[in-house]
Amino acid sequence: MPELPEVETTVRGLAAVLDGAVLTHVEPRRADLRRPIPVDLRQRLQGARVTGLGRRAKYGLIQTDRGDALIFHLGMSGRWIIDPDIIGKHGHLVLKTDADRTLVLDDPRRFGSLDLVRTEAVDAFAPFAAMGPEPLGADFTAERLGAALADRAAPIKALLLDQRVVAGLGNIYVCEALNMAGIAPWRAGGSIRQARLSLLVGAIKDVLAAAIEAGGSTLRDFAQPDGELGYFYKQWRVYGREGAACSCGATIKRRVDSGRSTFYCAKCQR
């Protein structure tokens, strides 16, 4: 589920419960997700105070007063549940706070990850080191995107999913942004002119901001005892809408590239 807006929404929801709290109980419930969970996780986090939360691309960061950052990735199926009635069989990390709140990282497919990094070494954390700009950041511009795409023959969709080009886009928002900008997903990245790239950059920022806003509207759900997150924002123009009508009247199509579905309107996107 989680792309950048879902991670941002999650981090905001976690902040409401965790920021400033002391972690009175830290309990990893298995040794690995996608890769091993740090063996000293409990030792380094239990008793620490959370000093802040953040996000980089699709990763969330929980900072502590001991100088550690717990970096989580939700993979395909991960989510944080607040104050659950029961901890399910896929609840892989349990945190409790001095305000008697419980947080559970639940991830059935276990494509997610947990890492513990010293705060000063976060930028050197391997997944971050080669990342491109944050799509919502001021330094993600048409000029910078154009430089990254210059002479690239690969399809624009594949390039936008490459975290080195821009960090945090996933399949849904790439499909949506390409539709908004009127660009066919299979166009060679280097063939797209600057004016069109400006539209694309604007579309990326707009769709992400709108999704975060929609997630924000369900933040109260995040904190409810049932713990269900406010994911599943489904105001998509093309994603998941194969066979439905585009706003132009044409039929939305689906194709598969490198094993992943692409949704598009052949009339609007060229």
Added chain:
DNA sequence: CCGACAACCTGACGGC
């Protein structure tokens, strides 16, 4: 260097 593809997992859903 580049791009296609498999692998990592479980769960949900549709067809029979």
Added chain:
DNA sequence: TGCCGTCAGGTTGTCG
């Protein structure tokens, strides 16, 4: 009801 195939929002390593 149950079995089977298909699909899922991500990342990483391998191979050509």
